[in-house]
Amino acid sequence: MADYTIKVRRFQPESGEGPYWEQFDVDLEPSLSVLDALLQAKDRDDGSLAVRCSCRAAICGSCGMKINGQSGLGCKTQIGEAQELANKKAAAVGGESSGNVVVIEPMGNMPVIKDLVTDMESTHWTKIRRVTPWLLPHGEPPEREYVVEPESMIDITQSMACIQCGACVSSCLSMEADPEFIGPAALAKAYRFVGDPRDAETHERLHDLAEDPHGIYDCTHCFSCIDACPKGVAPMDQIMRLRRLAGEEGIEDPNSGHDHEIAFVKIIEKKGTLDESLLLQESFAPGLKGKLKPSKRAIKEMLGSLPTAIRGIKTGKMRSLPKLIPGVHHKLPDGAQDEVKAIYEHAEEHNVEFNLYIKGEEGDEEAAIEEGLEPDPADLVQTPAAEEATDA
Amino acid sequence: MPSHDVLVIGAGLAGQRAALAAAEQGVSVGIISKVHPVRSHSNAAQGGINAALNPGDSWESHAFDTIKGSDYLGDQDAIEIMTREAPDEILHLEHLGVTFHRNEEGKLGTRAFGGASAARTYYVADITGQAIMHVLYEQLMKYSEEVTRYEEWFSTALAMDENGECCGVVTRNVADGSMELFRAKAVILACGGNGQVWKPTTNALICTGDGIAMAYRVGAKLMDMEMIQYHPTTLAGKGFLITEGARGEGAHLLNKNGERFMEKYAPNKMELASRDVVSRAEQTEINEGRGFADGTVALDITVVPKKRVHEALREIVLVGRDFAGVDITREPIHIKPGNHYTMGGVKTDVDGRTDIPGLYSAGETACVSVHGGNRLGANSLLDTLIFGKRSGVDAANRAKHIDGSKPSSKVLEDEEAMIADINSRAKGAGRRVSEIKLELGETMDGKVAVFRDEAGIQEALETVRRLKEEAKTAYIDDHGSVFNQDLLGAIELGYMLDNAECTCVAALERKESRGAQYRTDFPERNDEEWLKHIDLEQTDDGPEISYSEVTITQWQPEARTY
Numbered sequence: 001m002a003d004y005t006i007k008v009r010r011f012q013p014e015s016g017e018g019p020y021w022e023q024f025d026v027d028l029e030p031s032l033s034v035l036d037a038l039l040q041a042k043d044r045d046d047g048s049l050a051v052r053c054s055c056r057a058a059i060c061g062s063c064g065m066k067i068n069g070q071s072g073l074g075c076k077t078q079i080g081e082a083q084e085l086a087n088k089k090a091a092a093v094g095g096e097s098s099g100n101v102v103v104i105e106p107m108g109n110m111p112v113i114k115d116l117v118t119d120m121e122s123t124h125w126t127k128i129r130r131v132t133p134w135l136l137p138h139g140e141p142p143e144r145e146y147v148v149e150p151e152s153m154i155d156i157t158q159s160m161a162c163i164q165c166g167a168c169v170s171s172c173l174s175m176e177a178d179p180e181f182i183g184p185a186a187l188a189k190a191y192r193f194v195g196d197p198r199d200a201e202t203h204e205r206l207h208d209l210a211e212d213p214h215g216i217y218d219c220t221h222c223f224s225c226i227d228a229c230p231k232g233v234a235p236m237d238q239i240m241r242l243r244r245l246a247g248e249e250g251i252e253d254p255n256s257g258h259d260h261e262i263a264f265v266k267i268i269e270k271k272g273t274l275d276e277s278l279l280l281q282e283s284f285a286p287g288l289k290g291k292l293k294p295s296k297r298a299i300k301e302m303l304g305s306l307p308t309a310i311r312g313i314k315t316g317k318m319r320s321l322p323k324l325i326p327g328v329h330h331k332l333p334d335g336a337q338d339e340v341k342a343i344y345e346h347a348e349e350h351n352v353e354f355n356l357y358i359k360g361e362e363g364d365e366e367a368a369i370e371e372g373l374e375p376d377p378a379d380l381v382q383t384p385a386a387e388e389a390t391d392a
Numbered sequence: 393m394p395s396h397d398v399l400v401i402g403a404g405l406a407g408q409r410a411a412l413a414a415a416e417q418g419v420s421v422g423i424i425s426k427v428h429p430v431r432s433h434s435n436a437a438q439g440g441i442n443a444a445l446n447p448g449d450s451w452e453s454h455a456f457d458t459i460k461g462s463d464y465l466g467d468q469d470a471i472e473i474m475t476r477e478a479p480d481e482i483l484h485l486e487h488l489g490v491t492f493h494r495n496e497e498g499k500l501g502t503r504a505f506g507g508a509s510a511a512r513t514y515y516v517a518d519i520t521g522q523a524i525m526h527v528l529y530e531q532l533m534k535y536s537e538e539v540t541r542y543e544e545w546f547s548t549a550l551a552m553d554e555n556g557e558c559c560g561v562v563t564r565n566v567a568d569g570s571m572e573l574f575r576a577k578a579v580i581l582a583c584g585g586n587g588q589v590w591k592p593t594t595n596a597l598i599c600t601g602d603g604i605a606m607a608y609r610v611g612a613k614l615m616d617m618e619m620i621q622y623h624p625t626t627l628a629g630k631g632f633l634i635t636e637g638a639r640g641e642g643a644h645l646l647n648k649n650g651e652r653f654m655e656k657y658a659p660n661k662m663e664l665a666s667r668d669v670v671s672r673a674e675q676t677e678i679n680e681g682r683g684f685a686d687g688t689v690a691l692d693i694t695v696v697p698k699k700r701v702h703e704a705l706r707e708i709v710l711v712g713r714d715f716a717g718v719d720i721t722r723e724p725i726h727i728k729p730g731n732h733y734t735m736g737g738v739k740t741d742v743d744g745r746t747d748i749p750g751l752y753s754a755g756e757t758a759c760v761s762v763h764g765g766n767r768l769g770a771n772s773l774l775d776t777l778i779f780g781k782r783s784g785v786d787a788a789n790r791a792k793h794i795d796g797s798k799p800s801s802k803v804l805e806d807e808e809a810m811i812a813d814i815n816s817r818a819k820g821a822g823r824r825v826s827e828i829k830l831e832l833g834e835t836m837d838g839k840v841a842v843f844r845d846e847a848g849i850q851e852a853l854e855t856v857r858r859l860k861e862e863a864k865t866a867y868i869d870d871h872g873s874v875f876n877q878d879l880l881g882a883i884e885l886g887y888m889l890d891n892a893e894c895t896c897v898a899a900l901e902r903k904e905s906r907g908a909q910y911r912t913d914f915p916e917r918n919d920e921e922w923l924k925h926i927d928l929e930q931t932d933d934g935p936e937i938s939y940s941e942v943t944i945t946q947w948q949p950e951a952r953t954y
Contacts, residue, residue: 012872014873031717043824043826047869048869048878051877052427052431054433054597055597057632057633059519060427060433062428062431113875120428134531134534135488145500146486147498149494149498150494153492153494157519160519160522161517161519161706193489232710
């Protein structure tokens with residue numbers, strides 16, 4: 001047993017008071033969870049402490065909360081680890097490295113009902129329903145099962161692993177800026193249908209999600225949802241897959257993100273490092289090799305980007321003006337460019353997108369190789385993303 | 393007064409399936425759940441769902457395995473229905489969008505499971521229950537016009553009319569504390585099991601036997617309440633489940649000397665014998681000093697190829713890592729038998745009908761009985777779906793043919809008074825609700841578990857009856873309306889105590905060993921006297937015992953070896 005102090009952001013809606021902090025002393029094994037700590041405080045000290053919980057084992061998705069500012073599940077976060085993190089955080093800002101409290105708050109991006117209980121219906125579930133979250137097959141079902149590639153089912157199992165806990169929504173920075181953003185959980189759910197070969201509305205779904213101004217292009221690629229997700233769903237990865245599929249469908253990305261991505265890949269393949277003078281024109285008017293073939297839209301966008309470029313130079317994000325002049329970009333030393341090419345060739349030969357259900361957690365791969373159990377490449381998923389990379 | 397033709401209480405697999413089936417019949421349906429439907433405990437079913445769908449397999453084989461697994465206490469007519477309808481149900485789920493594992497040909501693939509003579513378990517990695525339940529919830533969202541969802545509404549009592557028919561339910565809206573009397577022509581109880589009566593348990597905190605207790609309190613019969621499954625592979629302490637799928641994929645059970653002890657107990661099926669058999673074997677090893685110091689034996693998953701673990705057992709890699717600090721791909725994990733499943737419950741026929749007209753039950757709340765003395769792994773999901781569907785259809789048909797009574801407001805007033813009473817108890821005047829729950833859980837796990845005897849069960853029963861008295865004065869801290877979980881906890885305690893009392897009474901009554909009921913003072917199965925169900929009915933003096941026949945169609949009881 002060890003003693004911990006948890007500091008809970010409380011809100012009692014019937015008190016007429018605003019939110020407040022309250023500390024509880026608990027004693028439990030370090031391997032027990034933050035939820036166990038809350039339940040102990042509730043059982044011993046104050047039964048009015050409200051927290052949704054059920055399974056205690058990270059499968060029901062009830063106990064989404066922020067622990068030391070990080071969104072996750074109370075039942076999946078060990079109290080000992082939460083304490084260490086609290087200590088590290090305090091030390092980072094020059095405080096004591098011990099004797100700190102574990103800070104527990106309700107999830108973000110949602111209204112609070114009481115204490116740690118948030119209104120998921122008005123945010124999370126409304127967004128889930130936004131993506132038409134049911135299978136839309138073509139015509140009558142077959143007599144037996146739909147026959148599909150085995151890998152396709154394993155592929156979407158990663159988004160099926162979502163338990164709708166809302167931790168990703170809580171952590172989403174884009175949603176903080178744009179509350180109407182469909183968001184990581186709902187878009188991961190959308191991929192579960194877009195990626196499902198039994199669904200007949202892939203095209204319509206992609207158009208819908210891409211053309212909504214709060215849709216797939218609203219994600220800023222910040223990785224917060226991947227960090228927050230307790231189930232390895234990696235919502236941002238699912239959003240990126242939707243974007244790639246939308247690009248393949250020829251759907252115009254209002255931010256030119258798809259072309260931008262291709263431009264990055266191509267410029268580095270050619271030059272070894274990023275030639276920023278080519279990036280904009282290449283994103284808007286692919287042609288490369290220094291030859292400008294700008295479209296009207298490209299000119300407009302490039303002019304519009306000037307203030308950003310100037311700010312970039314002023315703040316040191318871009319080091320100098322010559323960087324914007326085509327042809328000035330320095331070349332890699334002898335042989336280095338060949339090594340870059342070799343990396344590209346290797347990537348193209350091995351272009352598979354690893355799915356969690358195939359490769360396991362980080363680090364497992366080496367272990368598998370060690371034991372001679374490296375997955376047979378034939379068993380791996382050839383995702384649309386991989387094919388796209390080949391085309392590029 | 394909100395009114396529906398069919399009202400389903402509980403929104404796990406049985407409840408959701410019942411609601412969808414009833415709606416398909418064209419009646420108005422409401423589904424009430426004390427938690428958001430996707431939080432329901434069907435999520436936790438990891439391993440899979442059984443069906444004889446392969447050309448080489450047969451429903452008869454599935455039925456026989458189930459009957460043998462039940463130690464011949466299962467009703468064979470119900471088991472025949474379940475196993476015959478299983479293949480179509482799997483295909484139905486597949487068509488709705490469940491991402492079942494495929495074989496190399498892209499067709500549905502299977503894994504092996506305990507107590508089964510063929511590999512007939514269909515699965516989605518080790519999140520089968522979750523995958524099916526989320527797909528059914530997708531359908532509920534799709535059919536939101538046809539099925540009204542009352543998410544986070546807590547049911548406190550069934551409403552009965554003058555003719556003794558069920559005509560509604562009293563519920564509390566958790567969000568604002570308002571009490572509502574719902575009217576219905578048929579009510580289906582699908583509230584899950586009662587695992588929280590034991591501590592530890594694999595069950596979620598919500599599994600407090602609500603449906604069983606609500607039915608019992610209005611006079612419905614309960615059946616086989618002594619039959620409580622202890623799952624062979626749970627983590628010590630917290631009681632978390634390690635799926636039987638692990639053994640299905642080839643994992644071994646080892647004692648502290650590294651011996652594969654199942655050789656002694658089930659030389660043919662080894663680790664894949666029935667759960668009661670494996671749990672007893674483990675407990676024997678532990679009791680005889682061949683377990684580890686923490687009262688466990690080991691489950692060795694390292695013998696399963698890594699690639700297969702990642703693809704098919706990912707959830708338990710996480711459980712091992714996050715909750716036991718063990719990498720199951722590299723080292724064995726310590727496990728022990730732990731409370732897992734309520735085979736007994738509200739006595740129903742094969743269409744979910746209880747003794748009370750208008751009252752139905754399905755899933756773990758109900759006892760049809762298809763599981764008898766011991767449920768086979770991967771038969772629980774099947775039970776929820778088949779009998780959820782059947783009760784939904786039958787309830788809808790009933791609703792089409794009757795006008796239904798309007799429930800009297802008295803039941804609502806009674807429930808409001810019950811809540812006012814709980815709120816009026818002074819702090820410190822009695823015990824805390826949480827203290828009573830803890831004592832109950834530890835008592836039941838200590839005395840009414842894998843091995844039982846008269847003295848122990850009697851002791852447990854006395855404790856339960858004392859706790860029932862203490863619960864009458866147990867106090868809570870929260871007297872508010874909004875999300876008052878403290879109050880709900882006090883009501884749940886009442887449900888749990890009714891469940892516990894019934895289990896003790898039935899376990900004391902059955903003087904033989906069959907399935908999950910192993911009496912050290914009556915170690916043999918005794919078909920002559922005890923091949924029958926124990927039924928319980930509420931009276932002022934506690935549960936009254938009666939018996940009912942076990943339905944036998946074509947499989948006569950035989951000695952049970954694995």
